[in-house]
Amino acid sequence: MVNPQWLKSFATLAELGNFTRTADRLGLTQAAVSQHVRHLEDLYGSLLIRRPRALELTPAGAALLEYCAEVNQAHERLASRLSDADATQGEVALITPGSIGLFIYPMLLDLQQEHPGLAVRHRFAPDTEVLEAVLHNRYELGIVTLKPDDTRLTATPFIEEPLELVIPPDEEVHSWDDLVRIGFIDHAEGQAMANRLLSRRFPGNPGAFHLPRRGFSNQIGMLHEPVARGLGFTVVPRFAREAWERTRPVKVAECGPPVVDTLWWIHRAEWPLSARATGVIRYLRQRIEAACGSMVCLLPPEL
Structure with a gap:
């Protein structure tokens, strides 16, 4: 050198x-x-x-x-x-699942516009990839849908997110036969989510595996297209559906008692969060509490 x-x-x-x-x-x-x-x-x-x-x-x-x-x-x-002196300068890197990522990404852009010295690096990924990326220090912050039991990670509850049965705007669902008629638009976690939610609405149903599959996408942000066009229904977390409605109308079918996941912030336990990361968490908490009064923001006030 x-x-x-x-x-x-x-x-x-x-x-x-x-x-x-x-x-x-x-x-x-x-x-x-x-x-x-x-x-x-x-x-x-x-x-x-x-x-x-x-x-x-x-x-x-x-x-x-x-x-x-x-x-x-x-x-x-x-x-x-x-440097940890200024929460509005430098880079903060976070990795999240698709649904919550679609929900918070516009907020992160708003934050970056407010503070041009802040650079946000955000990646969409499933839980397994989020865990690996944070453990290997490629991202400082992550969000997962299941609390990890790895002692190298600190997990803090963030927000609750229900699953939703999302159907085309002109459809109605009253029976399992209606779902068979409409057909299923699957995604990476589609069948698992569908089985969890539909077991509440249709006890004893044969399971999502037996539904006719009308399409598949590994990008949860694209599922609104086939649903809005009447090509099928899907089951997704609420934040994904709310992000879609900025561009295409869809309908949420009633499914009885909600199926709710707790989302968790994770970071390496061995060292504290940077001021930038802590500032991002605080900012998102404030924005979500202001925008989603009906949802439960679980993040402790001190963060």
């Missing part, structure tokens, strides 16, 4: 064009600056054309100056990630 002080001396010299001024700015002797440049030229060849009143970069010197800028940017990114 190239000595960072050599690079700093070279970049400053390229900026000022003078060995004396460079040495004064860096608090070095002119001889030290010259030595740093010689070390770099031993590695990369001629970097400077020395003229009486100016210095000119060779092609190798120009390439090295670009590299100096890249190193400086990488240093700034690292400092931003490690």
Whole structure:
């Protein structure tokens, strides 16, 4: 690895064009600056054309100056990630299942517009991938639908989300035969969700596996299209359906007693959350409490 002080001396010299001024700015002797440049030229060849009143970069010197800028940017990114002084500066990374992700992503964009220095990196993924990503430090925050029992993770209850039977706008569901007639639009967790919910509405039913499947998508954010077009019904968490209704109308069929999942924030237990991550959680809590009075936001007030 190239000595960072050599690079700093070279970049400053390229900026000022003078060995004396460079040495004064860096608090070095002119001889030290010259030595740093010689070390770099031993590695990369001629970097400077020395003229009486100016210095000119060779092609190798120009390439090295670009590299100096890249190193400086990488240093700034690292400092931003490690700094915990300002909740509105730097990057916060979170990974969530599709339904809650569809619900909170516009809120995260609102937060980023309020604080342009904040960069939000968000990924949609199933529970298993969320757990792996947080455990391997690829994301600081995650949301899962089942509380993990891994002691390396801290899990905090966030919000409750019911499952819903979502049908085309002009349909009605009164019996299991109606579901068979309409047909099922499946997704990655569709049959498991359907079995949990439909067992309440239609006790003793043969199960979602026996429903005619009219379609499938692994993107929960796209399921509104076939349902709104009358191609079938589906079972999804409420937040997914609410996100759809911004673009396409669908209908929720009554299913009796609700089937409700608790969603959990997770992060590594060994170190505290950054100020940015804590700020994101607080912001989402405030937005959800304001927007969803009928839903239960479980996040403790101190977070």
